[in-house]
Amino acid sequence: MRINVLLSPLNVDDLYFTGKTSVIIDVLRATTTIITALHYGAREVIPVNTVEFAMKVSGNAFGGQTLLGGERNTKMIEGFTLGNSPLEYNTDNIMGKSIILYTTNGSKAIVKAKFSANLFISCFNNMKATAELLASLGNDIEILCAGANGMFCIEDTICAGRLINEIKSIRQDVELTDAAQASMVLSETIGTDIYRMLSECEHGRLLIKNGFEEDISYCSVLNNINLVASFKTGMIKKFLIPDAEQNIEN
């Protein structure tokens, strides 16, 4: 299996993903928040690429059981119930709800890859579960780093590198592109101490400055959530692994 990493959503157009098996990573914080929301009982997360569309979907669909969540440049959005901090998402406020999520980079990256045949959401928290599923499928993989406004960001790349490492620990037949190899090297050098790396990267420093130190700790935890998340027909849901054969397009 061949693994590639896209270091920015702007590297390719939407149709690039057609028929592919893709993984979206936005460690700080969209994909960590999505995994947390599903873990604590959200029925689904609906990623959107504009605030206006978030408002529209919220008003019309899902039987009123929706919550608007997200951020614009790390700040809460007026009229939204939840921000983009995973620590805001817990059983009390999201159990059974549909979360409509808009974020500056992550939700847009997911929507960009919507034509993928299989589309998964990952972060450090659910990395092992995701790696095991991807290794068992054996398809070629595109890992899309959400980045920062179209630019490279180190935390998503290092998370991608670590995910590749996990897959390689299970399968021998992994072929890496330049970007996949670079991601692994970064993970094995400046990525070994995840908490430190998240604290020192550009976006981490910005989050700390805005009062989100605890998010950094939370996002740095490895494999504490045993859950695979999959995007299909506009919604991200828990992926039920026993049903893998039925859910997957090879």
Next chain:
Amino acid sequence: MRINVLLSPLNVDDLYFTGKTSVIIDVLRATTTIITALHYGAREVIPVNTVEFAMKVSGNAFGGQTLLGGERNTKMIEGFTLGNSPLEYNTDNIMGKSIILYTTNGSKAIVKAKFSANLFISCFNNMKATAELLASLGNDIEILCAGANGMFCIEDTICAGRLINEIKSIRQDVELTDAAQASMVLSETIGTDIYRMLSECEHGRLLIKNGFEEDISYCSVLNNINLVASFKTGMIKKFLIPDAEQNIEN
């Protein structure tokens, strides 16, 4: 001074470069070829972003003293005199000539950054000369890696990382973005043996397959050409360092 690396020309739009000091890198092979052409006496190199424009410029301007050079996906272009191998460019065939250059990634990346206040061309061959000038200017720097059809490529990133290392060896006050830091780490790990890295990267393997092994050796040589190349008003020329004060916009 702050140094950023853009890992793909698609990460930003043309206007991003307005007023900035930028460096373009396409190790295999456009920027290596440009530095070689100027070193062997070409009057100037005119980078273009379409083959059609190359034909048009060639027919109308520069008093007939033009040569068309370049490639499309590593192959010669019909009607062009020269390819994109630096080994084709020597005193006998290019002395005093204007070279119109079209390549799949490099020439387009240069044209993309055309609004830069100061725009330099670099590769391993002229790295030290470029680093010394950039360090003496002290401006913030954007290093644009030409990449491969909008995707990351490891050789340009490692060349960027090594250039940053050279600048840091001269100046203490260098601030790095995530991408600049990642480029340095890659240079210091898998980039220490340049020849090997160029032979093993995706584009290097393709060049070897197409018979360009010698280009890999040539492109891997560090600091054998003591020349700074600058793009201004559509043309790349030798940058005369004693005139730096007059040529530079701070």
